[in-house]
Amino acid sequence: xxxxxxxxxxxxxxxxxxxxxxxxxxxxxxxxxxxxxxxxxxxxxxxxxxxxxxxxxxxxxxxxxxxxxxxxxxxxxxxxxxxxxxxxxxxxxxxxxxxxxxxxxxxxxxxxxxxxxxxxxxxxxxxxxxxxxxxxxxxxxxxxxxxxxxxxxxxxxxxxxxxxxxxxxxxxxxxxxxxxxxxxxxxxxxxxxxxxxxxxxxxxxxxxxxxxxxxxxxxxxxxxxxxxxxxxxxxxxxxxxxxxxxxxxxxxxxxxxxxxxxxxxxxxxxxxxxxxxxxxxxxxxxxxxxxxxxxxxxxxxxxxxxxxxxxxxxxxxxxxxxxxxxxxxxxxxxxxxxxxxxxxxxxxxxxxxxxxxxxxxxxxxxxxxxxxxxxxxxxxxxxxxxxxxx
Amino acid sequence: xxxxxxxxxxxxxxxxxxxxxxxxxxxxxxxxxxxxxxxxxxxxxxxxxxxxxxxxxxxxxxxxxxxxxxxxxxxxxxxxxxxxxxxxxxxxxxxxxxxxxxxxxxxxxxxxxxxxxxxxxxxxxxxxxxxxxxxxxxxx
Numbered sequence: 001x002x003x004x005x006x007x008x009x010x011x012x013x014x015x016x017x018x019x020x021x022x023x024x025x026x027x028x029x030x031x032x033x034x035x036x037x038x039x040x041x042x043x044x045x046x047x048x049x050x051x052x053x054x055x056x057x058x059x060x061x062x063x064x065x066x067x068x069x070x071x072x073x074x075x076x077x078x079x080x081x082x083x084x085x086x087x088x089x090x091x092x093x094x095x096x097x098x099x100x101x102x103x104x105x106x107x108x109x110x111x112x113x114x115x116x117x118x119x120x121x122x123x124x125x126x127x128x129x130x131x132x133x134x135x136x137x138x139x140x141x142x143x144x145x146x147x148x149x150x151x152x153x154x155x156x157x158x159x160x161x162x163x164x165x166x167x168x169x170x171x172x173x174x175x176x177x178x179x180x181x182x183x184x185x186x187x188x189x190x191x192x193x194x195x196x197x198x199x200x201x202x203x204x205x206x207x208x209x210x211x212x213x214x215x216x217x218x219x220x221x222x223x224x225x226x227x228x229x230x231x232x233x234x235x236x237x238x239x240x241x242x243x244x245x246x247x248x249x250x251x252x253x254x255x256x257x258x259x260x261x262x263x264x265x266x267x268x269x270x271x272x273x274x275x276x277x278x279x280x281x282x283x284x285x286x287x288x289x290x291x292x293x294x295x296x297x298x299x300x301x302x303x304x305x306x307x308x309x310x311x312x313x314x315x316x317x318x319x320x321x322x323x324x325x326x327x328x329x330x331x332x333x334x335x336x337x338x339x340x341x342x343x344x345x346x347x348x349x350x351x352x353x354x355x356x357x358x359x360x361x362x363x364x365x366x367x368x369x370x371x372x373x374x375x376x377x378x379x380x381x382x383x384x385x386x387x388x389x390x
Numbered sequence: 391x392x393x394x395x396x397x398x399x400x401x402x403x404x405x406x407x408x409x410x411x412x413x414x415x416x417x418x419x420x421x422x423x424x425x426x427x428x429x430x431x432x433x434x435x436x437x438x439x440x441x442x443x444x445x446x447x448x449x450x451x452x453x454x455x456x457x458x459x460x461x462x463x464x465x466x467x468x469x470x471x472x473x474x475x476x477x478x479x480x481x482x483x484x485x486x487x488x489x490x491x492x493x494x495x496x497x498x499x500x501x502x503x504x505x506x507x508x509x510x511x512x513x514x515x516x517x518x519x520x521x522x523x524x525x526x527x528x529x530x
Contacts, residue, residue: 123466136404137430139396140518141490142460142468147476150458158456158501200461202476203496249430251478251486256456 003271006390008097009228009235010220012041013346018216018334019185022118026056029113029217029339030068037219042232043107048221050078050105052096054088054112054338057128058119068111078105085132086285086373087243088112089341090380093369094241096222106223112339113217134249146210146288148250148375150202153290155256157204159305162293164204166308168195170289171208171331173317178328180358185212186332195289209289211330211340218342220349225388236352239274239366240383242267250375260379261298261370268368268381269300273389276300280364281351282322283344285371286329292316296324299370299381318361326351326359341371345382352386394467397516406445407431411517414509417445418483429485450507451524452481459496475499479521493522 014036016029024032030053038045051074053065061067065081078099082092089112096108120128133139133148156162172192178184190208198207228235244260244267247253269275276299284295293307301322302310315321327333327347330340348367350356365386372379400408407430410417419428423440435443456478463469475491477499491499492508506524511517 134430135396136398136400138488140398141476141488142395142464142471142474143476143488144460144462144464147458147460151456151476151478154458155456155501200459200473202461203457203459205458249488251429251488256478 004097004101004241005239005271006237006388007225008100008222008238009225010238010349010384011223011228011231011233011235012037012043012221013349014040014219015343015346016113016217017183018214018336020117021115021215024115024118024215026059026114026119027068027071029115029215029336030111030219031071033113033217033219034068034072034109034111037109037111037221040233041221043221045072045074047107048074048109049076050096050099050108051076052080052082052092052108052110054092055081055083056114057337058115076105078108083338084245084373084378084380086287086338086341087371087378087380088338088373089345089371090241090369090382091243091371093220093222093238093345093382094243094380097238097241100222100224106227108222109219110222111217111219112342114337114339115215116337117213117215137249137251144202145375146205147202149288149291150205151250152256152294152376153204153288156290156294159257160308162290162308164196165192166293166312167204167209167289168192169311170286170292170316171195173311174286174325174329174331176317177326177359178332181327181333184328184333185214186328204290205288211287211335212332214334214336216334216336217339218346220342220345234353234386236349236384236386237388238382239385239389240268240270240272242271242381244379245377247377248374253376257294258304259294259298259372259376261295261372261376261381264379264381265299265368265370268383272383274366274383279322279366279368281326281348281361281367282324283348283367283369284324285341285344286325286331287335287340289331291372292324295370299368323361326356326361344371345369348384352384403433404431408516410445410447411509411519412515415447416450416507416519418448418481418485419443420446427483427485429481429487449482452479452505454478454499454501454503454505455480455486456501457491457499459499477505477521479505487519489519489521491522492520498523
């Protein structure tokens with residue numbers, strides 16, 4: 001089977017300040033993250049011939065990848081404004097890698113930035129999300145995007161006995177991780193009791209079960225593996241990628257508790273020639289606490305139904321079976337909308353470079369990143385490694 | 391009561407569905423070629439792509455496949471309604487649909503609970519399908 005396994009590497013990463021960063025535009029967050037990523041890679045902007053980004057919830061540019069390129073003063077020959085909601089992060093890396101492997105571009109910037117917190121009020125941000133639901137069959141019933149995910153969690157609790165305390169434990173562990181990540185939006189520890197006592201949003205989710213609303217941007221620089229070896233940073237190779245698009249409407253989902261992540265991850269593992277037990281660390285799109293529990297199962301880190309107990313047993317942090325979201329995730333580091341999932345990838349690159357400081361998973365050689373969106377309508381998985389393994 | 395709320399923008403695919411609700415019928419599409427029953431309304435069968443799909447009234451009965459009680463309104467127009475319970479109803483005919491429960495306190499909602507349709511006339515042109523608890527288990 002043809003694949004990009006080991007053919008493409010991430011050679012630079014950049015992150016803007018996150019949290020509340022007033023006065024900055026979505027274009028700025030994209031451009032600043034890209035500037036930092038190019039600096040990290042030691043690559044001049046004149047060498048960038050491809051750019052992939054996602055639309056902003058705030059800025060009006062439908063051709064966001066073209067607008068960001070202009071802002072940066074580059075004129076790429078490969079451009080893609082991709083939107084498969086939350087899955088856009090990992091999917092964009094795959095698209096960029098495929099473009100490089102196919103000869104459409106040599107050096108591609110994958111970036112995303114938005115000012116969801118400062119540019120939109122919280123009420124407007126939530127309204128923008130509700131209006132993203134089907135106007136005939138979903139939106140008239142006041143369906144928050146959060147509610148689509150809540151329906152899956154409620155069903156998971158009924159089918160497998162997952163408890164509110166197990167959900168809360170995900171938020172607690174993720175917060176502990178954020179405390180070790182400089183610049184995280186949330187900086188105080190929380191307990192299971194704090195999560196359960198926080199305001200109910202959409203049952204079973206409380207405020208602290210839900211991702212943040214933030215400003216921020218992240219960027220990655222990708223190039224061919226043979227070129228990556230001559231660059232400043234230790235290359236992080238792309239070993240596998242897989243995607244899955246199982247439905248648009250939550251009411252058309254075949255299952256609420258087994259998602260397309262099982263498909264996308266299977267494809268990614270097969271391309272990489274590795275399995276879940278080989279992963280040293282993972283970045284998992286944590287829009288809600290229950291999402292992480294279900295992904296533990298669908299990504300193969302445990303059996304179906306065991307996600308809750310695995311979290312409770314302390315397996316998703318340092319020293320456990322699979323440390324997840326060592327940067328604090330979208331629950332505690334930042335969630336500026338579509339950029340939310342890119343920070344997981346930046347963190348996995350830092351882990352594989354051995355640059356994660358107090359958060360470092362010792363000797364990490366293989367990492368998985370999974371992004372998802374739309375109540376599990378979209379799923380994308382990538383697998384990264386310190387060696388090309390080709 | 392629905393002032394300012396997102397209301398359906400009816401098109402050729404869905405006109406008949408909304409007309410059915412307005413006269414008190416929940417219509418599901420049945421494929422005359424492969425027998426597939428589908429929700430939502432389309433110009434073709436989502437299983438075999440056949441164009442011979444026809445509307446037939448559904449029983450309006452089903453059970454709660456999942457639910458979530460919303461405490462934080464998605465937009466100001468829903469603030470007066472919270473807490474309300476969004477349900478994913480599995481209809482007796484098979485397909486699932488999103489709706490909200492009426493006449494049911496949040497603490498009484500259970501997965502698997504039988505429900506039946508309530509036609510909520512929000513304007514002369516528009517009736518929304520909502521559900522309430524039903525006494526007996528659903529059979530077809």
